[in-house]
Amino acid sequence: MEQRSLRVVETDKTFFSKISSTLSKLLIPTRVGLNGVMISIKRTSLMKAYNNYLESNMEEQLAKFEDSYSLYLEAIDKYIMDSLYKKVKNNTATNFEKDALAKYYFVVNLKNKNYIEYKYRKQEYLLRIDYETVSAMRNSKFVNKYKKFYVEKMDSLYKGILKNLSVEIADNVHKSEEDVYNKIFNTLEKYILDVLPIKIEQGDENAKEEYEQYLHTTVGKLDERDKIMQKVVLLGVSRKIFIHSLPLAATEKCYINILKQIRDLIVNSKTEAKKERAYETLFDVIEDYNIKILSTKVYWDKPEEKQEYKKFWEKYEKVKEDVEKKQILFLKEDIKKLKVNRKKYEKIINLHKQKLMKMGAIKSIPTSIKTYKKMVYIKRSA
Numbered sequence: 412m413e414q415r416s417l418r419v420v421e422t423d424k425t426f427f428s429k430i431s432s433t434l435s436k437l438l439i440p441t442r443v444g445l446n447g448v449m450i451s452i453k454r455t456s457l458m459k460a461y462n463n464y465l466e467s468n469m470e471e472q473l474a475k476f477e478d479s480y481s482l483y484l485e486a487i488d489k490y491i492m493d494s495l496y497k498k499v500k501n502n503t504a505t506n507f508e509k510d511a512l513a514k515y516y517f518v519v520n521l522k523n524k525n526y527i528e529y530k531y532r533k534q535e536y537l538l539r540i541d542y543e544t545v546s547a548m549r550n551s552k553f554v555n556k557y558k559k560f561y562v563e564k565m566d567s568l569y570k571g572i573l574k575n576l577s578v579e580i581a582d583n584v585h586k587s588e589e590d591v592y593n594k595i596f597n598t599l600e601k602y603i604l605d606v607l608p609i610k611i612e613q614g615d616e617n618a619k620e621e622y623e624q625y626l627h628t629t630v631g632k633l634d635e636r637d638k639i640m641q642k643v644v645l646l647g648v649s650r651k652i653f654i655h656s657l658p659l660a661a662t663e664k665c666y667i668n669i670l671k672q673i674r675d676l677i678v679n680s681k682t683e684a685k686k687e688r689a690y691e692t693l694f695d696v697i698e699d700y701n702i703k704i705l706s707t708k709v710y711w712d713k714p715e716e717k718q719e720y721k722k723f724w725e726k727y728e729k730v731k732e733d734v735e736k737k738q739i740l741f742l743k744e745d746i747k748k749l750k751v752n753r754k755k756y757e758k759i760i761n762l763h764k765q766k767l768m769k770m771g772a773i774k775s776i777p778t779s780i781k782t783y784k785k786m787v788y789i790k791r792s793a
Contacts, residue, residue, distance in 0.1 A: 446490040450541065453483040458553070461560050480564075487537045491515055511540075531571040538564060539605065558609055565606045570656035572598055573649070577661035592668045595657070599645040607648070618651040635676055636692045642669055643699055650703060659708060666700040674759045690766065697741045701727065739772045 460479040464472040495512045498504035504512070518536050521529035538561065545557045576598070579591050607622050625644045628637060646665055649657045657665075673693045680686035706724065711717040723744055730736035742763050749756040749763075767773045 446486075446494060450483075450486045450490060453479070453486040454541070454545070454557075457483040458556055458560065462556065484534060484537050487541055491540075525575075527575045528572060531568045531575070535565065535568045535572070538568075558613060562606065562610050562613060562615075565602075566610075566652075569598065569602050569606065570653060573653050573656040577657055580661050580664050588664075588668075592665060595661075595665060596642050596645055599649055599653075600641075602652075603645065603648055607652075618648050621648045621651060636688055639669060639672055639676070639692055640695070643696055647703070659704065663700075663704050663708075666696070666704055669696055670700065674756075677762055678758050686762075693745075694738050694741055697745065698737075735770060739767065739770055742767055743772075 457476075457479040460472070460476040464476040491512065495504065495508055495515075498508055499512055515536065518529065518532050521532060542561055545554060545561075548554050573595065576591055576595050580588065603618075603622060603625055607618060610617075611619050611622065621644060625641065625648065628641045628644055633641075642665075646662055649662060670693070673689060673696060677686055677689045677693065680689055701724075705720060708720075711720075723740075726740055727737070730740055746760055746763050749760050753760065764773065
């Protein structure tokens with residue numbers, strides 16, 4: 412299957428959110444065929460093994476559950492190989508089926524590039540494919556048991572994916588870190604939209620507030636600022652659910668990446684109104700970054716950085732209730748950090764200084780120009 416030629420494309424990240432009944436749609440032509448029956452048998456066997464493991468918590472039952480899980484995924488995988496591929500090859504597949512197979516090939520293509528990511532994402536894909544079929548069943552007792560298994564397994568898979576991405580950031584494996592950051596945010600978004608609602612429905616309200624906050628950010632037409640704030644909310648969810656899989660060091664890098672995007676937004680703003688709105692975002696993110704990340708940071712690369720931060724935090728504590736003074740503090744601290752590479756950040760530093768002048772925090776120093784009268788020496792004769 413992995414060697415068959417089909418152009419690999421990444422589908423829209425909302426692909427699965429548009430599916431109303433995934434495997435049911437895919438199996439319509441062979442609904443009563445061997446594939447559908449085998450998947451159903453393996454699914455039932457899986458749930459039996461899962462329940463036995465939960466009741467006994469014995470190593471023997473765990474091994475049986477893991478074997479059943481592998482056979483269940485193989486059954487779903489076999490359907491995609493045997494049925495979907497033939498439809499696409501014979502040009503009888505719908506656009507939906509073509510997209511489903513393209514998504515499958517995108518995941519499979521990861522195998523030679525990043526086996527660890529492939530291992531987790533393929534399981535996540537296959538489970539998601541079958542979940543819609545199960546959720547549409549009339550047997551509510553079975554559905555509830557399956558959902559418990561599904562959430563537990565999805566949590567484990569997403570933690571694995573994020574842990575792997577965290578290692579990539581730390582090791583600078585990718586030539587472009589931007590790709591890794593995008594993967595992190597897309598993974599968090601998929602989790603919050605597809606898995607978290609099921610967890611909340613099952614009674615886990617650990618991140619319910621962040622989930623509702625994120626839904627609020629998806630309303631209406633989104634501009635660049637809105638998209639940035641979405642990422643901040645996603646990181647908030649990660650601090651609740653993926654605190655070990657996406658550790659503080661990786662989350663800090665994600666915040667730094669977001670701050671870079673906002674500074675670029677300020678520099679590239681065409682109007683004063685857009686620039687002011689971008690500055691509002693900068694202030695919000697700087698405060699969030701300091702409260703949720705830096706104030707909880709235990710290990711610092713350099714002791715002097717920790718001491719500098721303590722001084723900043725003391726200043727922040729004094730002015731945090733005064734919006735303007737707080738913003739002035741944020742701008743001055745940001746300039747201090749950016750001056751490490753003054754040439755690279757010259758534009759944003761100058762804009763920060765202009766902002767501080769408007770706020771009356773620093774004075775503009777007029778350029779003093781001196782003019783000299785031309786002196787002419789006239790030699791007089793004696």
